Amino acid sequence: QKEVEQNSGPLSVPEGAIASLNCTYSDRGSQSFFWYRQYSGKSPELIMSIYSNGDKEDGRFTAQLNKASQYVSLLIRDSQPSDSATYLCAVKVSSASKIIFGSGTRLSIRP
Amino acid sequence: DTEVTQTPKHLVMGMTNKKSLKCEQHMGHRAMYWYKQKAKKPPELMFVYSYEKLSINESVPSRFSPECPNSSLLNLHLHALQPEDSALYLCASSQEGRAANTGELFFGEGSRLTVL
Numbered sequence: 001q002k003e004v005e006q007n008s009g010p011l012s013v014p015e016g017a018i019a020s021l022n023c024t025y026s027d028r029g030s031q032s033f034f035w036y037r038q039y040s041g042k043s044p045e046l047i048m049s050i051y052s053n054g055d056k057e058d059g060r061f062t063a064q065l066n067k068a069s070q071y072v073s074l075l076i077r078d079s080q081p082s083d084s085a086t087y088l089c090a091v092k093v094s095s096a097s098k099i100i101f102g103s104g105t106r107l108s109i110r111p
Numbered sequence: 112d113t114e115v116t117q118t119p120k121h122l123v124m125g126m127t128n129k130k131s132l133k134c135e136q137h138m139g140h141r142a143m144y145w146y147k148q149k150a151k152k153p154p155e156l157m158f159v160y161s162y163e164k165l166s167i168n169e170s171v172p173s174r175f176s177p178e179c180p181n182s183s184l185l186n187l188h189l190h191a192l193q194p195e196d197s198a199l200y201l202c203a204s205s206q207e208g209r210a211a212n213t214g215e216l217f218f219g220e221g222s223r224l225t226v227l
Binding site: 032034036042043044045046049088090092097098099100101102103104 | 142144152153154155156159161166167199201205207213214215216217218219220221
């Protein structure tokens with residue numbers, strides 16, 4: 001079992017709709033969870049971090065964490081063409097400074 | 112503009128060459144990372160330095176040799192690489208310790224390496 005799993009996509013969403021991205025992780029002791037966006041040919045950029053169960057909202061982005069189910073999700077409201085990118089889920093493994101990425105979900109927003 | 116600077120942006124080297132990748136950050140972060148990323152794959156952790164000490168080596172071949180001369184600088188020395196080592200090499204930094212945002216990675220733009 002991979003440490004961090006994501007559906008690779010591509011996920012196609014119409015402009016203005018909600019895009020929902022999902023991630024599961026295997027280390028039950030993990031405490032820190034992150035979503036990164038990566039445009040083609042660019043480096044990853046942090047968009048959200050979440051550390052406790054529940055929802056965390058930042059503008060059009062909402063991260064959701066359920067530690068009991070070992071599940072993290074990212075919702076993007078009012079999707080824009082500029083949101084088209086690969087979204088990487090990352091988990092800080094237990095107490096070490098080891099941050100592992102999922103395989104990424106390619107998101108395409110169609111006008 | 113990124114606050115993590117990587118040089119060179121592009122590097123082409125032969126299998127017998129010795130070269131180095133450099134990374135610099137001025138955010139006061141005490142954890143620095145090297146990741147390797149192949150096309151259409153996620154970043155793959157190579158090394159982690161915490162307070163200038165190597166804390167994680169993900170079983171990386173010895174032809175890759177990391178160095179952390181001080182809290183702002185991170186180098187990756189390359190020697191006798193193979194063509195399959197061609198990839199984007201990403202440096203990142205983060206807070207360390209008990210800070211609430213520990214683990215939030217800030218990436219440089221990467222060094223694209225081609226091994227002939």
